[in-house]
Amino acid sequence: MAIVGPSGCGKSTILNMLGGLVTPSAGRIEIDGRPVTGVPPGVGYVFQKDTVFPWRTVRRNIALGLEYRGVRGAEQERRVAEAIRLAGLEGFEDAFPATLSGGMRQRVALMRTLVVDPEILLMDEPFGALDTHTKLELHGELLRLWDAKRQTVVFITHDLSEAITLADRIVVMTRRPGRVKMIHDVKLPRPRDVIRMRETDEYAAQYGQIWHVLGEEYRGP
């Protein structure tokens, strides 16, 4: 599921409430019937900002979640190596983040989150700071990784094409004060080819429908 809307409408706030970082002023958040108080277990979070630990190598960044859970030794090594392979980061295992590009750092952040198999993945504009090319690459990878595990993903973005590329369902929010304006089911087949799908008429039709609604919010009163 992707949430789109103008900046300041509260997209990130929704995500932070889901992640237990912000307490809702009214109402309550439940995950599988359990109310959220504090950071819930089984939830992974990928920030827009670079949150890779600069003092740890790629390998030890990805190992963090396993380390916290007490997964050590050969088991830890195996899972980290697998994640590094999936992210195409072979050869950079012992590099410090300062030597990597923004796209590679975000890959590390993504794999660091996925390596502990979260049931729910919260992503707050994770590719917002990347250039178009890198972004497309990571879209492809995310779709591929997701296809294997099929976790629930809540993805915040202000980029409509990104939302359509990735999501099954798109929530459009209004300008501040943010409300849900529309929930749209993306009827595009999977697996998706991030490049080719954009040339299809279905894609253009979906884009047009949502843009018609979202555009009003950008236009102002």
Place this chain on the structure above:
Amino acid sequence: MSREGRRVLAWQVGILVVLLGAWEWLTGIKAVARMPGLYWIDPFFISRPSAIAERFVHLMSGEVRLTLGAMALSTIQSTLCGFVVGVSTGFVAGLVLGRNDGLARICGPYIVAFNSLPRIALVPLVTMIFGFGLLAKIVLAWTIVFFIVFFNTFQGARSVDPDLIHSARFLGAGERQIMRTVVIPSALAWTFASLTPSISFALIGVVVGEFLGGESGGGLGYLIIQSLGTLNAADMMVALLTLGVIGIVMALGIRQVEMRLLRWRPEYRSRT
């Protein structure tokens, strides 16, 4: 060594030779020919390299009761002790107060008040309590080093990026794990910035302690005060030069440790 490095070294050695040569030469010119005791620049006050070298050999030899080596050792020992104790206590206190707002607010005024005391004013009190020996010197060095390291670590612990803490929490970290894997590494960069000034200040604390400490405290500070008593500029220069060498060696040592522990920072990697 690179070409650039060799050129820098050549200049450094050249400047040293010129300075020492000028010093030796200028203090040898008499104001009035064949009149003893009247110099343009009087070696009585600033001595001369040849005289200093002579005293250096003499002070190193076994002919004196307290050799230069023994005095230097005493100074180094107290400096390192004061430094280690000051850094470790300052670091822990900085972390604890840095991560605990309530406690920081309560302790804040006391720390600022104590830190604004000129440390030299404490020397008589410390001497009264801890005597003239090693312990007093260590305590003096500690009173300075503690605060430098404390304030830096405190800032470092406060400025830890909250998103790094959040991401650790999402990865399943408990409070202690957050401390160990996020707060401490992040604060360390700040702490290290305070170590080079800390070792110099530790040396200051120790030498001031030795001024008052007398022979039982030993050390190069004692040699300086003793030379003042005998108006012996050459001995004083020996002590000062030795202090300078000790200061440089200690600062280089810290730099090595720093480069090793902070090798994740780009500005350190390029220089290895």
